[in-house]
Amino acid sequence: MTNVLVTGGAGFIGYHLSNLLLRKGFNVTVLDNFSDYYSVKMKQLNAQELEEAGTKIIHGSILDPESVNKALSNEIEIVFHFAAQPGVRYSTANPEKSLRINIEGTSQVLTICNKKKIKKVVVASSSSVFGLQEYLPIDELHPKNPISYYGVSKLTVEKIVEITRRLYPEIDISIIRPFTVIGARQRPDMAINTFLSSALQGKTINIFGDGTQTRDWTHVDNIVEATYLMGxxxxxxxxxxxxxxxxxxxxxxxxxxxxxxxxxxxxxKYVDFDKADVKDTLANITKAEQILKYKPQKSLLIAIRAFIDDYLKNRSTFTQ
Ligand SMILES: NC(=O)c1ccc[n+]([C@@H]2O[C@H](COP(=O)([O-])OP(=O)(O)OC[C@H]3O[C@@H](n4cnc5c(N)ncnc54)[C@H](O)[C@@H]3O)[C@@H](O)[C@H]2O)c1
Structure with a gap:
């Protein structure tokens, strides 16, 4: 059985990715510090379910070399690096946190992966590296001019990957840039979560701008399938x-x-557009279709239904 590590495995995407990897027959280890950016209970529920399904959970930070060394001591062959401080708006108020966790944390993970001679790493970047779109759909060659501290942190992550590839050609590092990910257990700070949870609780929904902005909303199952193929x-x-x-x-x-x-x-209620937000996003997935044979199977509507279903089952945990 192949041993794999998922950093950030107690979080939204990491939880779904770990589940997919378990289903595919991998031995999964998760490294997560259960950060209090949003409900720790929600992450504990994710981790508990993963642990019951056979995952080894390591409670520790990617900023702590001892924790990363411990997580990588299990004859790990593939690392999926998803631990991060997410959130565009959060990064406006807390730039130092987004920059430190994402940049130093990734550097630490890659340095130790390299020392441990890990063969394959998949690193989570973000569509936020592109900033204001110059054309749509956005392909991999689109200029990268982020307009948020979060976007800058992820662009720096990509630069660290490029340098590591150049200095250590034996390590194989792929980068995934997910476009707005949605589905069950989505982060509470994300738009669809706030829209749906407010709708289900009869609360007012604040929309930044006039609502004509567009996103490439992507079902989390599509994202984790692509991540698996990349790995x-x-x-x-x-x-x-x-x-x-x-x-x-x-x-x-x-x-x-x-x-x-x-x-x-x-x-x-329509409120002012946030200056750190982009107007439109749309992924050009041609490269993924050609190289990975990636096919997004699940729609926005299916993701909304999955969110509602899970939210209603686990409401007491998710509203904290
Ligand atoms: N959700 C999206 O739409 C989206 C889009 C593009 C990119 N991404 C990227 O995908 C990854 C996962 O995002 P998510 O939406 O699942 O976020 P999330 O916050 O749900 O998951 C991140 C996980 O990382 C953990 N973490 C934070 N700091 C840590 C640290 N110092 N050490 C160890 N663990 C730490 C958190 O506890 C959390 O469980 C992130 O890298 C994010 O930037 C997400």
């Missing part, structure tokens, strides 16, 4: 991939879907 397919060696659904939908259209699905009249 296991030999032709993904040292490649970067933009991963989305390849479809963009406006915030106003998403609100309509949510109103239909929750059968509620939404209370909406």
């Amino acid at each position: 296991t397919m030999p032709n993904a060696r040292n490649e970067d991939f933009n991963i989305g659904s390849g479809i963009r939908t406006s915030v106003n259209d998403v609100l309509k879907l949510i109103s239909d699905e929750t059968k509620t009249e939404l209370k909406i």
Whole structure:
């Protein structure tokens, strides 16, 4: 059985990725510090479920060399590095935290991976590295001019990967740039989560801007499938991939879907557009389709339904 490490495995994407890897028959270890950026209980629930399914959970920070060394001591062959301080808006208020965790943390993980002669690493970057779009859909060659501290932290992560590839060619590092990920157990700070949880609780939904902004909302199952392919397919060696659904939908259209699905009249308040937010995103997934044979199988609507279903089952945990 192949031993793999998922950093950030107690979080939203890491939880779904770890589950997929378990289903594929891997021996999964998770390194996570259960950061209090959002409900620690929510992460504990994720970790508990993973542990019951056979995952080894290590409680520790990617900033702490001892924890990273411990996590990589298990004859790990593939590392999926998803631990991070996410959140564009959070990074406006707390730039030092986003920069430190994402940049120093990734540098630490890659340095120790290199020392331990790990064969393959998949690093989570973000579509935020692109900043304001110069054209749509956004391919891997689109200029990278981030407009948030979070975007800068991820662009620096990509630069660290490039340097590591150059200095240590024996390590194979691929970069995934997910476009707005949605589904069950989505982070509470993310738009669809706040829209849906407010709708389900009858609260007012604040929309930044006029709601005409569009996103490539991507079901988390599509993202983790692409991540798995990147970690296991030999032709993904040292490649970067933009991963989305390849479809963009406006915030106003998403609100309509949510109103239909929750059968509620939404209370909406339009507030000023956030300067750290981009207007539109849409992934060009041609490279992933060609090299990885990636096919986004699950739609925005399926992700919304999965979120509602899980939210209603686990509401007491998720609202804390
Ligand atoms: N969710 C999205 O739409 C999206 C889009 C693009 C990129 N990403 C990237 O994907 C990754 C996962 O995002 P997510 O949405 O699942 O976020 P998340 O916050 O749910 O997951 C991140 C996990 O990392 C852990 N973590 C934070 N700091 C840590 C540290 N110092 N040491 C160890 N663990 C630490 C957290 O406890 C959490 O469990 C991140 O790298 C994020 O930047 C996410």
